[in-house]
Amino acid sequence: MNVDWIAVDWGTTHLRLWLMAADGSVLDARHSDRGMGALTPSDYEPALLALCEDVLGQGPVPVIVCGMAGARQGWAEAPYTNVPCTPPDAQTALQVPTQDSRLQVHILPGVSQRSPADVMRGEETQIKGVIATQDGFDGIACLPGTHTKWAHLSAGEIVSFQTFMTGELFALLSRQSVLRHSVAADGWDDVAFADAVDAAISRPQAIAARLFGLRAEALLDGLDGATARARLSGLLIGIELAAAKPYWLGQQVAVIGAAASADAYQTALTAQGVPVLRLDPTEMTLAGLCAAHAELERT
Template sequence: MHSDDAPGRELAWIAVDWGSSNLRAWAMDEQGQIINQAGSDKGMLALTPDAYEAELERLVSPWLPASGQFDVVVCGMAGARQGWREAAYLPVPSALHQLSQGAVAPRLEGTRLRVHLLPGLSQTRSAAQHFDVMRGEETQLAGLVAEKPDFSGLVCLPGTHAKWATLESGAVTRFTTYLTGELYQLLANQSVLKHSVGSDDLDEPACHDAFTRAVAEIHAAPQAFSSRLFGLRAQDLLDSRLPSCSARAAVLAARLSGLAIGLELSGACQGQPEEEPVTLIGNPALCRRYRVALEAIGCTATHLDGDSAVLAGLRLAHGALTHHGEVL
């Protein structure tokens, strides 16, 4: 799907976020402003390596003038081992303004595009066997650094696999991934809890209360997580104070969400000073849920929109590539 061209502005380069399930592209002018955008459902999982170029050209060809060659800066799963071409992970600590130094160029049949695939980040702490990787989120973190070059602090990128990164003076020094979103989906859809939970809404007072109580409860006693999960099923069967039908399922879903996120916070926020806010990067609805959870344990949070962050990170990478003469 394409949006309309912005009148009177010429294409300078193309920014791309290529995920597992979706592809998003933005036509950018010389000032790094969006003049057009498009997307498709052809993420990494839907493509073989030899199909990437054709899909990219199909998406961006309406933007291309009759002549000229254009830079394309790509973050995300196109640079994975199963993607277009592997852009090897950069080990942490890693300065986010230097991500472009790990970019690779896939082989192309056409001559209209110059494609650069950005790397992800990796972590190996051999003593604790703490291995971790991210691919795509590092560009959102770079977007934060583009706005605040010397940023230091704790950053959370909520999602199916939530990332928590510690930044020091604009560099990622360590990070941890939590499977909270995937865990919630498995429990809600494939465990015994599927008979009890539905869809929650934090705007509903009963759901909001159930969520925050569960966050605080499990944050204080994470060792009780498994028993509290089964307690949800028992509560559904026995608690006469719960509302009926869909409202009942919504409250229990909010409690399940609170237990899952609260467990995550019990690990991710260990040692976090209450006066130092956590920076949340992602879609507003999910970041709001995490902000509410953080407030339930006495922490504060700020929010940076995920799309704004990834575009700022791609701009930073494009500027670095251009500055070093790599795409000129």
């Protein structure tokens, strides 16, 4: 296998790697569960080699890494780039010394914002992919997840962004709060979700009462667990949309996320009359890494 370079997305729980040809095509995709949360700094190089040592040859092979490998608790801290900025490129990447001379590792930095204080690591590479693949895109990138990001993009730059802990709040409330007795682990109700989004946007200040209402309705009226799940999601996404309104109002929004969460955000935004462009998160990550590699080739 004639590997020209290696693209890596190093998350908290998983490591994803693509073996790349010189023409930018993917020769092979590999993954493991050796994410940042399971590693010490000395573990990173062996974890990487375990997935690619068989194709390294004589080297050196450039390795472009995004994500949590550059966090303070990661392989080596890649300092944040402050907004407004273009998404981090190869010139701002941190080159990490390796014991194996066949590896030439470059870790892309994250992006930070001073006021209001905010940070992202990994999402900036997906945003780089949006800019690289959507010619002239000027609007908002919404990246649903545990910590959902909203980023204003203009003239190829990240102008500002904001993070919402909506996914984490949903997990905590549905699994560890009193609502765990009422919210099913799966299932869905489209009407309940849409009604909850509208209710939360119109009266976000009533969220705490509406949340307990899920428990009360389950006890008194036998509220179905799947309906409760959809309503909980709608309430939380609804208050997020209420707070993020300056980002999406009158804008085109590119939603980049896993199918289930991205579907929910697309439904909620479309109901508000927002034009939504759906983009695949893996494709955007890889496109961002490819753009960073192209910059490295030009240096």
